[in-house]
Amino acid sequence: MKNSEVTKILVSEDEVREIVGRLGKEISESYGELDRELMVIGLLRGSFIFMADLIRVIDTPLVVDFMTVSSYGDGTVSSGDVKVVMDLDSSVEGRDVLLVEDIVDTGRTFSKVVRMMKNRNPKSLKICTFLNKPEARIADIDIDFCGIDIPNEFAVGYGLDYAQGYRNLPYVGVLEL
Ligand code: IMP
Numbered sequence: 001m002k003n004s005e006v007t008k009i010l011v012s013e014d015e016v017r018e019i020v021g022r023l024g025k026e027i028s029e030s031y032g033e034l035d036r037e038l039m040v041i042g043l044l045r046g047s048f049i050f051m052a053d054l055i056r057v058i059d060t061p062l063v064v065d066f067m068t069v070s071s072y073g074d075g076t077v078s079s080g081d082v083k084v085v086m087d088l089d090s091s092v093e094g095r096d097v098l099l100v101e102d103i104v105d106t107g108r109t110f111s112k113v114v115r116m117m118k119n120r121n122p123k124s125l126k127i128c129t130f131l132n133k134p135e136a137r138i139a140d141i142d143i144d145f146c147g148i149d150i151p152n153e154f155a156v157g158y159g160l161d162y163a164q165g166y167r168n169l170p171y172v173g174v175l176e177l
């Protein structure tokens with residue numbers, strides 16, 4: 001496995017910075033003043049790099065938590081199965097919650113996580129994704145804060161993996177499989 005197998009860049013490092021900055025502003029403006037900290041929840045592992053950059057450009061007081069759900073295994077095709085592998089540490093009941101994903105592809109993962117979160121009675125629930133593949137959508141999902149639409153290709157880098165590799169690329173590229 002070599003990083004040089006990534007032949008096309010979809011989102012450059014400069015664009016990543018621009019997008020994250022814009023999202024940070026949108027999110028900060030949208031929440032304004034809250035009674036309690038905003039609870040920012042990242043879906044592991046793909047969102048960890050985006051989440052780290054994003055929270056530093058949000059100026060609303062916040063706390064973070066993480067959840068791992070499994071969807072793809074090590075392949076590139078969604079199985080449609082979503083399982084909670086590691087749950088949140090804290091309760092979302094009565095809290096303003098922002099869910100953060102690396103990418104919404106078919107939308108199956110996020111729509112199930114959203115349904116599960118709503119059952120836990122947060123005060124509000126909004127959704128943020130760095131990448132969006134509208135052409136691949138199967139499950140309907142409303143995204144509140146969207147980084148950038150990309151074509152229906154398999155993306156890696158900036159947290160996104162193929163077989164757990166390539167997450168450390170500072171840009172998003174397409175893997176020639
Ligand atoms: P969905 O349920 O099809 O929307 O898929 C969501 C999850 O699949 C994401 O959180 C990613 O972990 C993974 N995924 C979907 N598309 C890609 C991709 O192009 N590259 C890497 N991971 C992807």
Ligand code: MG
Nearest residue numbers: 044045046102
């Ligand atoms: Mg993911």
